Amino acid sequence: MNCFYHPDHPAVGLCKHCQRGLCADCAAVVDDVLACVGRHEDEVRMSEQLTARNLFQSKRVSASYLRNAIFYGLVGVLFAGFGWMQYRFLGLQAVFFILIGLFLLYASIANYLEGRKHK
Numbered sequence: 001m002n003c004f005y006h007p008d009h010p011a012v013g014l015c016k017h018c019q020r021g022l023c024a025d026c027a028a029v030v031d032d033v034l035a036c037v038g039r040h041e042d043e044v045r046m047s048e049q050l051t052a053r054n055l056f057q058s059k060r061v062s063a064s065y066l067r068n069a070i071f072y073g074l075v076g077v078l079f080a081g082f083g084w085m086q087y088r089f090l091g092l093q094a095v096f097f098i099l100i101g102l103f104l105l106y107a108s109i110a111n112y113l114e115g116r117k118h119k
């Protein structure tokens with residue numbers, strides 16, 4: 001493959017924006033990828049920044065969903081377990097604890113599923 005702008009020069013890579021072959025003189029390095037020097041440098045820089053930010057955001061979001069899921073799950077088990085064990089002594093109050101526990105477990109599962117969607 002030869003350079004798109006200099007058909008007699010061998011290409012060193014492809015422009016990330018237009019996929020044309022570039023020789024050493026025409027290739028600009030933008031954030032570890034190549035771009036047509038003076039033509040597509042801005043486009044490539046912008047698209048690289050966008051993808052980098054998107055990856056970072058989706059990773060952070062799914063991690064926080066997972067953290068919430070673990071937290072709600074633990075507290076939910078605690079409440080439900082406490083209510084279950086105290087049922088003989090507390091009666092209706094224990095049912096209240098169990099209900100809170102079940103609600104937290106439901107929130108935990110919802111967070112877990114939501115986090116998987118963002119992967």
Ligand SMILES: [Zn+2]
Nearest residue numbers: 015018036040
């Ligand atoms: Zn280009």
Ligand SMILES: [Zn+2]
Nearest residue numbers: 003006023026
């Ligand atoms: Zn060239």
